Amino acid sequence: MKYALIGCGRISTNHMKAAVNNGLEIVAVCDILPEKMEAILEKHGLADDASIKRYTCYKEMIETEKPELVSIATESGKHAEIALYCIEKGVHCIIEKPMAMSIDDANKIIDLAEEKNVKVSACHQNRFNVAIQELRKAVEADRFGRISHGSIHVRWNRNKGYYDQAPWRGTWAEDGGCLMNQCIHGIDLLRWMMGDEVEEVYGTTRQQFHDYLEAEDVGVAVVKFKNGAIGTIEGTTNVYPKNLEETLYIFGENGTVKIGGTSTNNIDVWDFADETEADQANKNLQEQTSNVYGNGHTSLFADVMDAIKNDRKPYVETVAGRNALEMILAIYKSQRDGVPTKLPLTEFASTDMANTF
Numbered sequence: 001m002k003y004a005l006i007g008c009g010r011i012s013t014n015h016m017k018a019a020v021n022n023g024l025e026i027v028a029v030c031d032i033l034p035e036k037m038e039a040i041l042e043k044h045g046l047a048d049d050a051s052i053k054r055y056t057c058y059k060e061m062i063e064t065e066k067p068e069l070v071s072i073a074t075e076s077g078k079h080a081e082i083a084l085y086c087i088e089k090g091v092h093c094i095i096e097k098p099m100a101m102s103i104d105d106a107n108k109i110i111d112l113a114e115e116k117n118v119k120v121s122a123c124h125q126n127r128f129n130v131a132i133q134e135l136r137k138a139v140e141a142d143r144f145g146r147i148s149h150g151s152i153h154v155r156w157n158r159n160k161g162y163y164d165q166a167p168w169r170g171t172w173a174e175d176g177g178c179l180m181n182q183c184i185h186g187i188d189l190l191r192w193m194m195g196d197e198v199e200e201v202y203g204t205t206r207q208q209f210h211d212y213l214e215a216e217d218v219g220v221a222v223v224k225f226k227n228g229a230i231g232t233i234e235g236t237t238n239v240y241p242k243n244l245e246e247t248l249y250i251f252g253e254n255g256t257v258k259i260g261g262t263s264t265n266n267i268d269v270w271d272f273a274d275e276t277e278a279d280q281a282n283k284n285l286q287e288q289t290s291n292v293y294g295n296g297h298t299s300l301f302a303d304v305m306d307a308i309k310n311d312r313k314p315y316v317e318t319v320a321g322r323n324a325l326e327m328i329l330a331i332y333k334s335q336r337d338g339v340p341t342k343l344p345l346t347e348f349a350s351t352d353m354a355n356t357f
């Protein structure tokens, strides 16, 4: 399957690795900065592979190389425009998170992908973490019984050196703050595990230490799910001196699970009323990862390739991408308006937060 990568920055190494691991035919890479393309090819030992073309314009690349699948790993504010172009041309897409920066753009992606029967997946790769897959099986088997509440804590550190790497970071138009960038995976997992249907979100955000950004560096929220469960979100890039944890808790009448590690990759607590021998292996499950982005890109790519071959929806659908985005925009709107945000959110964009801090 012919594949091309659009955007060759920090996360692109996970995409290259996933492409190689899945045996994709890498026909091209694209970045507006040629040195970024060279660096990523070099890193993966592909710099001398003459079959991989370089493009500084993604439109030209699509027209010329006609890849079947692309992944879009540019700054977040460009995802929607590039994705809509690719979908229009019938190219399947893996879109880095957040899928878009507005509800309107997310809806356009969902609708166009449906119309063109193009497979599009939002890159929430942590859904493929071994621990998260085990938790999902328990949720689907109804092992928790009624769920009381759940929490996600993303307590990370991002310092000036990180934000200085690119001018788009922490801007409302291209990135958003810690909730949109760093916490979106955890927020996606909380919503997915708690039953997806949300009544309202009440959130507060602040910019405490990163006054050189536009957006927030800490946010907390209370989520009321339609099934009666409640959730809490705490996300920040303010933890001194380094990443502390990304931890998901689910509390049900018959079960308690705590998934921790740096990126929800280890099971810290796994207690169920209907415990069997098979649960023992989960009690101390730890998945080794080389960075906080985990190992999930390879599995996500494999799933999308299978979805294309078998004409089915990807495991992480566009709707999942919109749901995660909607939660964060709902927190933003709540901060702006000072009242809870009712869902569904029919319109809101990160840029509606301009001049908040």
Ligand SMILES: NC(=O)c1ccc[n+]([C@@H]2O[C@H](COP(=O)([O-])OP(=O)(O)OC[C@H]3O[C@@H](n4cnc5c(N)ncnc54)[C@H](O)[C@@H]3O)[C@@H](O)[C@H]2O)c1
Pocket (backbone or CB within 6 Å): 006, 007, 008, 009, 010, 011, 012, 030, 031, 032, 033, 036, 056, 057, 058, 073, 074, 075, 076, 077, 078, 096, 097, 098, 123, 125, 166, 181, 293
């Ligand atoms: N899934 C994850 O865990 C994860 C982790 C990190 C980042 N991300 C997401 O990946 C995206 C990229 O993040 P990053 O940290 O790699 O950023 P980055 O700034 O390091 O890389 C972005 C790259 O896109 C290039 N680019 C910009 N416009 C382009 C265009 N029109 N065509 C081709 N290339 C273009 C830039 O030159 C740059 O090299 C962001 O949306 C971010 O939220 C996801």
